[in-house]
Amino acid sequence: MGVHHGVILGLLRDYGPLSRAELARRTQLSATALTNLMAQLLEDGCVEEVKEDARVGVGRPPVALGLRDASYRALGVHIGGGRGQIVLCNLRTEALASATFCYEVGATTPDEVVTLIANQLENLLAMSGSAHDRIIGVGFAVPGPVDKAQRRALFCAAAGWKDVSFAQMLEEQINLPVVLEHNVSAMAQRDSRYGLGKNSDALLYLYLRSGVGAGLVVEGKPFRPGGIGTVELGHIPVANGPGCACGAEGCLEALVGEAALRRALGIKDGEILDDPLFVLVDREPQVRADVLRYLEHALVSAINMLSVDFVVLGGHLAAAPQSFIAVLETRVKQRVLAHARQRLRIVGSTLDSNLGGLGAASVALDHFFYSGAFK
Ligand SMILES: [Zn+2]
Incomplete structure (x- = not known):
């Protein structure tokens, strides 16, 4: 397939089903070129003709083109x-x-x-x-x-x-x-394309498990500073110490990564938890206050610097009680610049193990x- 096939398939994914006239308008392709491309896609089986609206008009109902989700x-x-x-x-x-x-x-x-x-x-x-x-x-x-x-x-x-x-x-x-x-x-790319942050301009995904990772998608595209493109929110300093695996001190990961949280909660190595980690964090007032403060600090820096309007909290954070996430959102909003405050949303990721x-x-x-x- 060529780049024009990809453009058509992308339009059908995001806006489909679409009529041939609508596809021609959006792609600016000539009628002949579009007819040829559509014939190839229909023959391949990844696109199908669907009735646009059977109730409209009499005689032959208008036909639109849609993506066949199961074709590939x-x-x-x-x-x-x-x-x-x-x-x-x-x-x-x-x-x-x-x-x-x-x-x-x-x-x-x-x-x-x-x-x-x-x-x-x-x-x-x-x-x-x-x-x-x-x-x-x-x-x-x-x-x-x-x-x-x-x-x-x-x-x-x-x-x-x-x-x-x-x-x-x-x-x-x-x-x-x-x-x-x-x-x-x-994960950030999928959420910005298909998930919770579908209409966001700049989506930040904060993923907390053994480490603390982040991904940033700006206007649908992954942000790749320096060509390699990771947003190392886990290594933003948020306190004076303790030492972090990266060699620095006071990184977010060293304070709210899985190992740090287990230590703060007094959980022994290898001990299996009856409840999600952030439910336990939420029950311990001092640990909860500290973790909220560190997360707030890192998120305010990221949002002000990168103009983020949508934050997804994933990994262990996805299972945090809604009240914990709501408090975090309120506190972050109080501290970010006014223009960012209006649009900002902070949500827990869906709990899909896949x-x-x-x-x-x-x-x-x-x-x-x-x-x-x-x-
Ligand atoms: Zn670090």
């Missing part, structure tokens, strides 16, 4: 600290099947994790009856920055890997195209399908 599928791989997830989804990033895997931080090599992922991908495709020729490609989301061409992971702090050609390594094992992305940036994999799959869809780079 995408795969998403999400790697976090010590664990990962693979999700198969349709063209609107709705999950069809998923699998999880674990690896040992500091011991599992990149080669081993890629082989593990390749085997699981093939199992998932076989179990769901998905043919390879209907898979657009694979989005591969890693916990750290990726190079500009989205082929190499530069540094995965959570796993201990440095400068790994993950895209090429996985392609060699599964014969499908692969695109790499920072894991939280991938979100990481779906974020990665949405990167594959944008990269291969809607850009016209597929086939």
Whole structure:
């Protein structure tokens, strides 16, 4: 497919179904060019004709063109600290099947994790009856920055890997195209495209698990400062100490990351929790006050600096009580600049266990399908 196919498919995804006249107006393509492109897309099966409105007029009802969500599928791989997830989804990033895997931080090599992922991908495709020729490609989301061409992971702090050609390594094992992305940036991209922040101008996704990561999407596109594009909100200093894994002191991650919160709550190493971590945080007044203060400090800095209008809180934060999130939103709004205050919303992410994999799959869809780079 070419770039014009991608433009048409993107319009049908965002605004469809659309009439041929509407597509011509929006794409500025000639009638002949549009007719040829539509014929190819209809023959391929990713677009279908639908009745625009059966009630209008008499005789032949007007026909519009719509995207066939089930015509193709995408795969998403999400790697976090010590664990990962693979999700198969349709063209609107709705999950069809998923699998999880674990690896040992500091011991599992990149080669081993890629082989593990390749085997699981093939199992998932076989179990769901998905043919390879209907898979657009694979989005591969890693916990750290990726190079500009989205082929190499530069540094995965959570796993201990440095400068790994993950895209090429996985392609060699599964014969499908692969695109790499920072894991939280991938989740931010999906939310700005399909989820809670669909109409936002600048969406910040704050993801708190063992580390504290962030992703920023501006006007639908991932923000890539310096070409590698991670927004390291976890390493904004918010206090004097303690020491952080990055070597600095007082970083947000060192104060509200999973390990810090477990310590503050007096939870022993390896102890299984009966309640979500942030429900426990919410019950301890001093820990709650401290965590709110640190999060408020980091978010105010990010919002003022980056003109963010929509914040999604993910990972452990997604399970925080609504009252906790409402207090955080109120306090942040009191401190950001007036123009940002009006539009700002802070929400907890949906509690879908597939979100990481779906974020990665949405990167594959944008990269291969809607850009016209597929086939
Ligand atoms: Zn740090």
